[in-house]
Ligand SMILES: Cc1cc2nc3c(=O)[nH]c(=O)nc-3n(C[C@H](O)[C@H](O)[C@H](O)COP(=O)(O)OP(=O)(O)OC[C@H]3O[C@@H](n4cnc5c(N)ncnc54)[C@H](O)[C@@H]3O)c2cc1C
């Protein structure tokens with residue numbers, strides 16, 4: 111039991127820090143560069159990614175293990191996962207719109223945007239490739255989302271700070287953001303000493 | 309092999325059908341807000357289909373709310389009292405003062421109609437209508453400002469106050485795939501009820517201005533709605549300081565023509581800012597107005613005259629020029645029109661000359 115929990119936690123931890131899907135796999139780059147100018151928007155976008163990744167990764171696990179695998183249709187995983195993610199984001203937006211306007215304004219408006227976020231699809235494909243169990247997948251989905259959000263918020267914080275700094279013309283915007291992302295990725299590997307996934 | 313292929317197609321089809329069905333059901337039960345009743349000022353009641361924002365819903369019912377951004381939440385003009393609409397969204401807060409929030413004021417474009425709503429709007433807004441017009445003349449005033457005259461077709465006449473603006477409807481075209489609305493001040497006097505004149509400055513890549521400058525032709529139909537705004541002459545005897553730049557000329561021209569027609573004689577100094585000579589326009593009209601309105605003086609200022617301009621008038625930023633003319637502005641009132649930058653600079657200058665903030669009226673073009 112304790113062993114199970116510690117493996118669960120180690121996986122969660124590595125998904126947030128050492129194996130951060132954004133910084134180690136460079137997945138979800140477009141919104142990371144496009145929506146990281148302001149902490150406030152980043153927060154809404156990040157929260158939406160956490161929500162969607164936490165739910166779609168385990169849902170895709172169920173889809174894969176209860177339908178695709180038994181029927182020998184593993185090669186359809188990509189298409190099936192995309193469909194499920196797209197339906198999930200649309201459904202969630204309708205629900206949020208119904209229950210709360212302020213939640214919709216803060217978070218719901220980002221949902222259509224992240225239907226095509228490759229970090230979310232990536233998490234589902236990785237959980238298959240790495241043969242995670244259902245519980246591990248849940249931990250990985252939540253951790254992956256939080257990790258993505260953490261990287262986005264850190265980037266937004268840094269970009270807000272340097273907004274007024276003078277940069278060489280060619281480095282403005284995406285250029286400097288990519289350099290910062292590289293440094294952040296190196297910094298995140300420092301967490302490796304603290305926990306290694308089982 | 310063939311069987312496996314069929315199985316694959318079958319499973320993907322089945323999966324997508326189930327997901328689509330779920331979405332259809334969700335649309336049916338979650339996104340359908342049914343008919344909602346909107347009560348306007350406690351008297352007029354209209355029934356509408358819920359689900360869209362209040363600004364668009366009301367527009368479809370022929371009730372026009374002032375808006376300069378066309379519903380993007382970026383002008384703050386569409387304020388209505390929604391008695392049972394709940395708290396404002398984060399997107400609205402920059403536009404609402406604490407006392408307005410306490411009085412249940414919301415931005416109509418940010419309120420989604422989900423249930424019956426009880427609304428209060430100024431009664432004159434119910435007079436705002438949509439007009440079909442045709443382009444009766446197009447003229448270049450400068451290299452980037454066009455004068456557009458619109459002849460009213462249906463209804464054939466419009467009532468407005470000098471200084472007010474209308475909204476110009478831009479149909480979908482190559483630069484935008486939806487109908488958008490932009491605000492333009494009327495430059496003609498209210499006495500001309502069957503034809504209005506606009507002065508539209510080209511904004512690079514702008515949706516509406518590109519449409520007007522590159523696509524609009526004589527005789528084309530144009531739909532407008534209005535009139536809106538309270539940038540109008542306040543009655544009284546006070547001296548008037550007017551400061552404008554670019555297309556900010558438009559509402560002031562309407563106000564001046566109206567004063568000339570009504571023989572209102574007040575001391576007016578009108579400072580008009582432009583970059584170079586090629587950005588100045590309507591100089592003849594202003595000369596004529598100087599003769600028609602005793603006490604009116606037009607003072608153009610060039611910030612960057614071209615050496616070829618042979619300019620011997622005022623030079624410098626228009627606000628700096630005005631500052632040189634005004635040792636003390638505490639007894640006057642001011643009308644400002646143009647970019648946000650110009651308006652902020654002018655307010656700063658005028659208050660430093662002793663003018664109380666509440667006697668400075670302005671129209672911020674953005
Ligand atoms: C009350 C009111 C009255 C107005 N009256 C007039 C008028 O009489 N004549 C007139 O020409 N305009 C007037 N405007 C401005 C006008 O409503 C539009 O904002 C402007 O014409 C640009 O519209 P667009 O669709 O071409 O540009 P958009 O497609 O809306 O904008 C394109 C880009 O240009 C920027 N932009 C928007 N407006 C301006 C601007 N004015 N200057 C520089 N950049 C801008 C935007 O930020 C955006 O990045 C008025 C605005 C208000 C609020």
Ligand code: FES
Pocket residue numbers: 363374375376377378379380381382383384385386415416417418
């Ligand atoms: S219409 Fe401009 S803020 Fe609502």
